[in-house]
Amino acid sequence: MNIPKNHQTIMPYLILDGALKFIDFTKNVFNATVLHAPQLRDDGTALHAEINIHGSTIMFADTTSDWKPQTANLFVYVPNADESFKKALEEGATELMGLSDQEYGRTCGVTDPFGNVWWITSVNEFTI
Template sequence: MAEADYSFTEMLPITPRDLPFRRRMKATILRSSLPGRAKVNVPDGFNTVTPYFFVRGAEDFVDFLIAALGGDEVGRHLRPDGKIANAQVRIGSSTLMVSEATEANPATYGTYYLYVEDADESMRRALGHGASLEMEVADMPYGDRQGGVRDPFGNVWWISQRLEDGPYF
């Protein structure tokens, strides 16, 4: 078996500030390329980490994701009682999964960072569909135009428009 060539990692421009990151990145690349290392099979449209929402009123939550946050429903499976067992909603490049909460899987809440094309318009749309204001839209010192809302199901969404092309760090 031929030995892998990792010399491309040495060609990255390195500044003193980038050095720790570059070292970690190189180590990650080397680890993930080792022979015998299992490859993760992630379905199209999903990411390695995929949010899964258990909510009371899953059908209404799916409607909120579509109307307020610009999602598209990919599909759904129903339980015998007609409630959502699993629905998939795509927002941008991410797929979210949604189920009706049960005693075994009670409703949970989370906080999510959502990148959008226009933060002001996205905030207006979310607020117009029942979200409550957490933070007005403003330009942030880290290069985002951002505001925050809480959806009617208890989740907080930081709606952000990236203003800069570079990374955060």
């Protein structure tokens, strides 16, 4: 099986209202990189785009009359959950679960402006 570079066996594919703004959100909160610059439809909406967050690719596009929003719950490991949580709120996310130390790491939850839920976690000394 030949999987393209920067792809995994399973990847989320999101259909979003505001896909181009999603790029800015993920860049500002998670230091995402753009792998596939948005292909645009004639109306300026994204037909297809890809970002990568710490080695994991997310594909996405804008909604259409045929494709309604399809968001996801995403669990993401970050270097510093406190920092990412703060940035997410600054970028318009809403808090679902405040920061806390759990057996699996420092964690929190937010809903981004596009309807995706992000469970943000960093490994701490209690986890290792």
